[in-house]
Amino acid sequence: MRILVSGCAGFVGSxxxxxxxxxxxxxVGVDNFxxxxxxxxxxxxxxxxxxxxxxxxxxxxxxxxxFDHVLHLASPASPLDYxxxxxxxxxxxxxxxxxxxxxxxxHGAGFLLASTSExxxxxLEHPQKETYWGHVNPVGARSVCDEAKRFAExxxxxxxxxxxxxxxxxxxxxxxxxRMKLNDGRVVPTFIDQALHGRPxxxxxxxxxxxxxxxxxxxxxxxxxxxxxxxxxxxxLGNPAEITILEFARQIQRLTGTSAPIEFRxxxxxxxxxxxxxxxxxxxxxxxxxxVQLEEGLRRTIEYFQRAG
Ligand code: NAD
Ligand code: UDP
Numbered sequence: 001m002r003i004l005v006s007g008c009a010g011f012v013g014s015x016x017x018x019x020x021x022x023x024x025x026x027x028v029g030v031d032n033f034x035x036x037x038x039x040x041x042x043x044x045x046x047x048x049x050x051x052x053x054x055x056x057x058x059x060x061x062x063x064x065x066x067f068d069h070v071l072h073l074a075s076p077a078s079p080l081d082y083x084x085x086x087x088x089x090x091x092x093x094x095x096x097x098x099x100x101x102x103x104x105x106x107h108g109a110g111f112l113l114a115s116t117s118e119x120x121x122x123x124l125e126h127p128q129k130e131t132y133w134g135h136v137n138p139v140g141a142r143s144v145c146d147e148a149k150r151f152a153e154x155x156x157x158x159x160x161x162x163x164x165x166x167x168x169x170x171x172x173x174x175x176x177x178x179r180m181k182l183n184d185g186r187v188v189p190t191f192i193d194q195a196l197h198g199r200p201x202x203x204x205x206x207x208x209x210x211x212x213x214x215x216x217x218x219x220x221x222x223x224x225x226x227x228x229x230x231x232x233x234x235x236x237l238g239n240p241a242e243i244t245i246l247e248f249a250r251q252i253q254r255l256t257g258t259s260a261p262i263e264f265r266x267x268x269x270x271x272x273x274x275x276x277x278x279x280x281x282x283x284x285x286x287x288x289x290x291x292v293q294l295e296e297g298l299r300r301t302i303e304y305f306q307r308a309g
Contacts, residue, residue, distance in 0.1 A: 002066060004069070007036065008027070012175060016224075019221075021044075027051070028052075028063060030053045035081045035181075068109055069110040069111070072112065075149075076088065076089050083144070112169075113168070117238065117277065119134050121134045121135040122273055128278060130233065136150070140270040142269070168227055168229075170235055175216055182305060192301065193305065194260060196256060204268060206246070206264065210243060214238045219237055221288060237282055251295070255302060
């Protein structure tokens with residue numbers, strides 16, 4: 001198959017492209033390098049089944065050739081990035097999503113939206129099932145991500161209902177692994193960077209807020225299965241193993257062997273207090289569940305950051 005991946009120079013997009021190529025498909029990666037990096041594409045150099053287009057997906061574009069799938073991952077993803085690029089985040093969720101849906105429609109291709117657990121906001125239901133409508137502050141700082149993705153989901157469902165387009169919505173929960181940017185502000189690279197350089201690990205609030213971290217190869221497996229099935233309604237993809245941020249900081253201290261202390265800092269606005277995916281739907285529909293334990297995934301990620309310097 002020939003598959004377009006937007007956001008291909010990013011963390012998840014580059015791993016997904018690897019997997020698609022491994023499976024024998026041809027990939028056309030699209031990215032404008034807003035938050036991604038050219039170095040994430042270096043290993044594709046000279047591969048005949050990989051082609052790259054430097055392109056902002058919020059602008060109309062007509063890539064050559066036919067596509068079987070359009071996978072839309074382009075969007076700033078880390079809170080630091082989407083707070084730095086608030087308008088761009090809303091644009092890529094709205095006009096970017098519309099342009100790629102139109103492209104999928106023109107090609108009779110499948111479409112997959114990389115949505116997010118941010119759609120649940122600061123959730124009052126725990127763990128979060130796909131049927132939960134969420135608890136989002138529509139005008140808070142994080143709304144540029146939450147509402148962009150909620151709009152993108154609504155638009156995707158509208159194309160499915162109006163045009164019968166074969167669409168998929170993955171609600172992705174916190175995912176980590178090699179190729180994240182050390183300075184993207186997300187907790188995994190931040191704590192590893194701090195630990196490896198002997199700087200204090202900055203825990204926001206009292207660290208009692210929870211997250212559930214999924215290793216990137218598990219997420220990619222879920223995305224690959226989802227794009228091949230016929231489900232249009234959202235599907236959670238994440239690892240249900242939940243941990244407080246304070247426990248997480250201690251685990252990073254242990255795994256890196258750092259003597260760096262923990263330092264408490266103010267909790268950012270609207271920071272979700274708890275987050276854990278209910279993955280019963282993905283288990284039943286896709287026969288999918290994560291296989292990489294947090295400790296193993298963190299060891300691989302720490303090793304990557306040590307090698308990357
Ligand atoms: P990332 O920032 O590493 O990658 C996003 C990529 O999109 C970057 O390469 C960036 O340059 C590109 N991009 C942004 N705007 C663009 C535009 N207008 N045109 C073309 N390219 C553009 O982020 P990531 O962690 O790889 O996330 C990928 C997707 O998965 C995002 O849509 C994100 O919302 C979603 N997601 C990720 C996580 C996670 O934990 N990693 C969690 C939930 C959702
Ligand atoms: N966090 C933290 N210290 C940091 C960065 C993040 O305590 O240096 C916390 C953040 O407040 C949140 C959690 O870690 O509660 C996960 O943050 P991240 O930015 O990785 O993703 P989020 O789940 O908030 O989108």
